[in-house]
Amino acid sequence: MLTIIIAIVIVILLTIGLVWLIDKFIPKKMKPVVNILLWALIAFLAYNTFMSVYGEIKFNQLKNKRYAVVIESLKDIRDAQLAHRTVTGKFNGNFDNLVKFIDTAQYTITQRRDSTVKDIERTRAIGVDMFKDIVVIDTLGFVSVKDSLFKSDDRYKTMMNVPVGKPGAKFELKAGMLENIPVFEALVQKAIILDGEDKNLISKENEVVSVDGVNGPTLKVGSMEEVNTNGNWPKNYSNEN
Structure with missing residues (x-):
């Protein structure tokens, strides 16, 4: 967004500069033609600037909606994993086995x-x-x-599928032990969630470091590097981490 604001300021300054140059150096007979061309240029630049700002706004709105849907799926995976640990003492790194366990x-x-x-x-x-x-x-x-986790809902049978973004994509799932403590991790790349959107904006999103954003290139729950069953999303996406 800062880049866009800078671009707008530059466009305004260039416009002022062009007006001054026209008034100072262009003969009166040529001014009407130059003015028409100038206004056409201003309109073109204004349109492109507007679309840049509007495009990023629309991207962020879509991103937030898709993230919210994916987070609900990750929370289902976590609930299933925590139940598996309660009953068996460990997590499971295979979705098929996890579904059978719930059944x-x-x-x-x-x-x-x-x-x-x-x-x-x-x-x-x-x-x-x-x-x-x-x-x-x-x-x-x-x-x-x-019955305890999902009652009559059978959404757990498809919890391995990423619900939005790239068709057919699945969550990555790992489980193991860290210093004799069971750990698991379920994740999906942001690029998969945001499939079909502007690649530059996706690259920018992958580099986010913010207290109210999802840091890093993935949306995930759990960790294979530390004992943690939380998600990496902030509370503005979900009250439950």
């Missing part, structure tokens, strides 16, 4: 309660009945992961 897996519903039992070792050592407090975990039942 078949169940959460175990438990209840913790305090209890008191006889402490055999201390009783033997002291010769008097001794007791100790323990925590008992009771299994109350099971609930479907699918």
Whole structure:
């Protein structure tokens, strides 16, 4: 946007300069013709300047809409991964396996309660009945992961597909261990989300470094380099990172 503003200022200064030159050096007989040509040039430059500004505004509006849709898909992937870790203790790097997990897996519903039992070792050592407090975990039942996360919605079956941008594109998914702690990462290149738009604006978007923008060339959730299940989008795109 700063480049566009500078361009507008330059156009204005050039116009003022041309008017001064015409008034100073062009013979009166030639001034009408030159004025027509000058106004045509001004109109051409004004149109191109306007389209540059308007084009970037439209690009940003489209970008925000597409990012919002993609973020919802990334949040679904994260929910599925967190459920997988809860049940199995690790994340899954394969979408087909993740879908099968959601279709078949169940959460175990438990209840913790305090209890008191006889402490055999201390009783033997002291010769008097001794007791100790323990925590008992009771299994109350099971609930479907699918029903818990998605209820009757089956959108999880296509969560590997990038919902906007380049047709047929899929999210990249990785999972593994980082210092014995499970980690995962799901991402998509911005260029895929913004497929079909101005390449210069896409390149500019890839270089964004801003507190209210998506930094870097990808939109992602999780990380393979640190223990983190957050997304890399700011809160103006979604209240939930």
